[in-house]
Amino acid sequence: MAQISVQAGDFNISDEIDALKGGRTDMGAIVTFTGTVRDVTGELNAMTLEHYPGMTEAELARVAEEAEARWPLVGCRVIHRYGRLEPGDNIVLVITMSAHRHAAFDAANFLMDFLKSRAPFWKNEETGAGSGWVDARESDHAALKRWD
DSSP states (O other): OOEEEEESSOOOHHHHHHHHHTTOOOOSEEEEEEEEOOOSSSOEEEEEEEEOTTHHHHHHHHHHHHHHHHSOEEEEEEEEEOEEEOTTOEEEEEEEEESSHHHHHHHHHHHHHHHHHTSSEEEEEEETTEEEEEOOOHHHHHHHHTTO
């Protein structure tokens, strides 16, 4: 069963892998994705993420369960942070474990495509020019469609 966390605090990638692995030896692949707050233009001061507690966790759990149904995973962990984050801060962690690498990679890609386009988070970017809400990009929506 997938482990889901929506939290304000940071995470330690190595600790999360060790906890999910739990001494198991039945997996041949552990795939991790860590997303960080990026500042492409050099103008981002911070990004604030908001969510609806309860609803967000339920939706992330639903999608993780879908990944577990599609691929033979032996472990799945999703952490998404909320609150005010600055460039370089960790924002998301996805860990998938499977006997074989293709399943672990595909499941991680599926989860990230969902998180980038449909996860119930609202992002507000702060720059020197002010702040504004950010929508998912069309390329993020297109990436999710490949899993239909």
